[in-house]
Amino acid sequence: MSDENIASALNQLADCEQKIEDKEKELEWYRLKTLMPHYEERDEIVAKIPNFWKIVLSQHDDFANYVRAADFKYIDAIQFLVVKWQSPRDFDITIGFQAVDQELPAQTVKKHFYHDGDDMKSQPVELKHNLPPRKRHNRFFDWFQWQGLDDKSEFPNGDDLARLITDEIYPLCVKFYTEAQRDVADEDSDDESSEPELL
Numbered sequence: 001m002s003d004e005n006i007a008s009a010l011n012q013l014a015d016c017e018q019k020i021e022d023k024e025k026e027l028e029w030y031r032l033k034t035l036m037p038h039y040e041e042r043d044e045i046v047a048k049i050p051n052f053w054k055i056v057l058s059q060h061d062d063f064a065n066y067v068r069a070a071d072f073k074y075i076d077a078i079q080f081l082v083v084k085w086q087s088p089r090d091f092d093i094t095i096g097f098q099a100v101d102q103e104l105p106a107q108t109v110k111k112h113f114y115h116d117g118d119d120m121k122s123q124p125v126e127l128k129h130n131l132p133p134r135k136r137h138n139r140f141f142d143w144f145q146w147q148g149l150d151d152k153s154e155f156p157n158g159d160d161l162a163r164l165i166t167d168e169i170y171p172l173c174v175k176f177y178t179e180a181q182r183d184v185a186d187e188d189s190d191d192e193s194s195e196p197e198l199l
Contacts, residue, residue, distance in 0.1 A: 028088045036085065039171075043082055046173070053078045056173045059180040063169060066161045071140040074104055083170045089115040093165055104129050111144055113162050120159035121148040 001009075046052045054076045057063055067075060080096040094110040105128055113122045124145040131141075139155065146158030155161075169176070 025088065032085045032088060035171075039083070042174070043080065046177075047080055049177075051076075052177060053081050053173075055180045056169065056176045059176040059183075060164075060169055062164055063161075066139065066143070066157070066164075068139050074100055074140060077104060081165070081170060081173075083166050085166075091166060093162065103131055109144060113159075116148075119148060120162065122146055122158070122162070 057075050057078065058072075074097070077097045077100045078095055079098050080094075082094045083091055084094070085091040090113070092110050092112050094108060096108045097104060097106060099106040107128055109125055109127050111122060111125050113120055115121065124147055127141055127144045129141065142155040143158050143161060146155040148154075148159060
């Protein structure tokens with residue numbers, strides 16, 4: 001095959017791959033639009049379950065990589081977590097907190113994410129808190145200020161945490177909750193079986 005024919009075939013292949021990529025994006029958006037009404041219904045149901053998001057987030061090992069031990073009392077205060085998509089690459093993550101002592105007032109915070117080319121970006125949002133200055137560099141709190149500026153002073157890998165929430169934690173939250181409940185039941189069963197028999 002001549003070089004000219006090979007070049008033509010490669011151009012055709014590139015065009016075909018672009019069509020496949022475009023169709024995959026179209027199908028992903030169709031999937032999300034189809035699921036969103038069911039996610040909204042589920043949001044209303046899980047709101048009735050005490051400590052649902054506390055259990056889900058504590059169950060997810062990868063989420064713990066983004067949170068310091070000192071942050072978990074604020075994670076435990078999360079009452080709801082909701083994702084709303086405007087497109088697969090444009091979405092809001094909304095988190096509702098209940099009050100934590102005098103440090104964190106009850107509030108709802110919505111953070112918007114979008115893509116600039118291949119890079120995820122976001123606008124900083126205010127998370128109200130009353131932490132003393134020496135405690136303000138709290139990794140989870142810093143995520144709400146993340147913008148995707150490739151600045152070392154920013155929350156590390158803020159885009160990865162956003163993807164973790166949208167790709168795993170939110171869509172699979174019931175799975176993680178169920179696994180956590182099963183683990184608790186197994187531990188209780190092990191405790192009962194280890195009790196000595198009375199003679």
